[in-house]
Amino acid sequence: MPVRYYDWIAHHRRRAADKIALVDLASGRSFSYAQLDDRASKLATHLRDRLKVASGDRVAVLALNTTDTLEVQFACFRIGAVFLPLNTRLTVPELHYIVGDAAPVVMIHDDDLAETALAVAKLCNVAAVMRLGPGGSYEAGIAAATPLARFEEVTLDDISTIMYTSGTTGQPKGAIITHGMTFWNCVNLGGPACISPSSVLLTVLPLFHTGGLNCYTNPVLHAGGTVLIMRVFDPAEALRLISDPAQGINVFFGVPSIYQFMSQHPDFAIADFSRLIVGGVGGAPMPVPLLKTWEARGVALQQGYGMTETSPAVMVLDREDAARKAGSSGKPVLHTEVRIVRPDGTDAAVGELGELWVKGPNITPGYWNRPDANAASFTDGWLHTGDATRMDEDGFYYIVDRWKDMYISGGENVYPAEVESVLHQLAAVAEAAVIGIPSEQWGEVGMAIIAVKPGHSLAAAEIHAHCQANLARFKCPRVVEFVEALPRNATGKIHKPTLRQQFSQPKPTDTAA
Structure with missing residues (x-):
């Protein structure tokens, strides 16, 4: 009834x-x-x-x-x-x-x-x-x-x-x-x-x-x-x-x-x-x-x-x-x-x-x-x-990322949210997003798109070094782009489809060695 x-x-x-x-x-x-x-x-x-x-x-x-x-x-x-x-x-x-x-x-x-x-x-x-x-x-x-x-x-x-x-x-x-x-x-x-x-x-x-x-x-x-x-x-x-x-x-x-x-x-x-x-x-x-x-x-x-x-x-x-x-x-x-x-x-x-x-x-x-x-x-x-x-073993759940945001680099699954959390450890980072972009060698590699806090400075080399010290190599973004601000939807979520459309190909000069 x-x-x-x-x-x-x-x-x-x-x-x-x-x-x-x-x-x-x-x-x-x-x-x-x-x-x-x-x-x-x-x-x-x-x-x-x-x-x-x-x-x-x-x-x-x-x-x-x-x-x-x-x-x-x-x-x-x-x-x-x-x-x-x-x-x-x-x-x-x-x-x-x-x-x-x-x-x-x-x-x-x-x-x-x-x-x-x-x-x-x-x-x-x-x-x-x-x-x-x-x-x-x-x-x-x-x-x-x-x-x-x-x-x-x-x-x-x-x-x-x-x-x-x-x-x-x-x-x-x-x-x-x-x-x-x-x-x-x-x-x-x-x-x-x-x-x-x-x-x-x-x-x-x-x-x-x-x-x-x-x-x-x-x-x-x-x-x-x-x-x-x-x-x-x-x-x-x-x-x-x-x-x-x-x-x-x-x-x-x-x-x-x-x-x-x-x-x-x-x-x-x-x-x-x-x-x-x-x-x-x-x-x-x-x-x-x-x-x-x-x-x-x-x-x-x-x-x-x-x-x-x-x-x-x-x-x-x-x-x-x-x-x-x-x-x-x-x-x-x-x-x-x-x-x-x-x-x-x-x-x-x-x-x-x-x-x-x-x-x-x-x-x-x-x-x-x-x-x-x-x-x-x-x-x-x-x-x-x-x-x-x-x-986990205590019954607590962890949302790692959206399936559709995951990318595969060299056969390994990479979940951008994990990488983004590491990027946020840098004091100069105001906003950070990671997307997968095409790579002839690896299938896909990560691109980090970063907005820097006003009054701070940050170089791509610093980001690469920080990620290499805190992440497995396949998870480290190979490319870094700096922007004024990240695109967001009406509720404040970073809008990754816009980023994928904007950054479809890496700039060779930004690629980590």
Whole structure:
């Protein structure tokens, strides 16, 4: 029998109506659980009655971080509509594909992205458009509506959200997110992240991404805590807010680059992290030297692993193990199963590399309009993650790298994340990425692309010497390129397809002897 979905904003309104649920830092607005419940309820009425949004229809949002995005999410849930957050960094042609594929009936946008949103809405024949902000149709619609009289009956198996993956290879795929996936993620992360009604979270990752929406924004709201939303990440402002006792921030989450930028800011040395109970990190392999930098400031970063398709939590490292198991993603969360699988489909031994497969109520049922991707991505209900993983003798898991980022040099597998961690040991390195490039002699060799910290200098010879002292010869990059900054996607991850396109061939003068 299907299990019904329950709205946790309405629940917390009944229990703690006046407690602050959301703070929009850019506009200075704050909303209690009662106010958030009212706004989501009236927005739901407006979408259903005025804009004729029916159960199962998609509602798109193209906006920089704002509390309004969360109102749209809960309004959609209440009428059985499907929330469609859109990547704010994509171009009109890229969004044309996604919006054409998902076919939303409403496009909600902010002023900063109005030109793009309107162009895409026109190309895709979106029936209705709503503008956020003072004087916009969004606020007018809420003001004119009455609270929703009755929530649509939805179950944990029903679709709540479609999130499109970054599309690093081919066209992006729309991962189907069910109500149950979001709920189980709240349960799975709640314990390890120490989330409770007293949690105060600063959200800096984009809300169109599962990291911003679910690490830990939805879990904190599910618990009845408070979420502060930063419109665009700024390392100095993040450090200031975390240091301010009046804000009371005790929970934080970022991808490695977020922590890197904060640690490189001059205010890092004087920031007050004493109230921070949890500093979560995920989204990409975390360089151990960066973990040590934060550990020296008294913050044991809690590593984890997840994907859009897994809602996202799969593994979390407990705070008590953060230092002694630095580099590990921890152990599986409560309501999920994992396997490390050899290419022949058998389970890998302890210490042996294989592909991580996952299964459980937090896993996507599939991709929107992509039966081909569904067939290729699942085996007997197990999702193939594409991540090269090993488990140590204590049962801790290590995400070594993406299978597709691995390259083979002289018959040896090289995982760039391992090499990048060694490069980050050099004090002058601000950013580092390693890719495989063609080699007549070895098949492929490594290229290190380095951005140097301002005020520092670094020569290719120093990098070669450091790698030769710390890595097996076949792992050492043969080529070094220096750049001002590395290309990143919207969540701050280094975008290796761009690097591969840019650096397809080595420069002979840079090749190590």
